[in-house]
Amino acid sequence: MSDAGPSDGPAEDEHYFVVKGRRWRRTDPSLPDDVVERLTSHLGRGRSGVRVAKKAGDDDAVAAARHRVGLAKHGLGERGPRWWDDEPAARLARAREALDELDALDD
Structure with a gap:
């Protein structure tokens, strides 16, 4: 099910924003x-x-950097479970867990 009609493209709301039709x-x-x-x-x-x-051309470093990006985006709620489906306390716990994992990458 789409958020808008086929000629309208995707719709913005409090959960999503649109850039160049995406x-x-x-x-x-x-x-x-x-x-x-x-x-x-x-x-x-x-x-x-x-x-x-x-x-x-370092494939291992690309994978490691993409892992960091993924952890950060999960922590921000931009990937993974939809943040609006969870209670704020669970969302904050998920963000803090992502931060712990990210900080550990720097050690």
């Missing part, structure tokens, strides 16, 4: 700013790592 899940709005900031930092480092590793 629908993307929004960051969980219940997460505290400091948690979002830390997860976003990991996301940026992961994306940068993907670019650098691809340029170097």
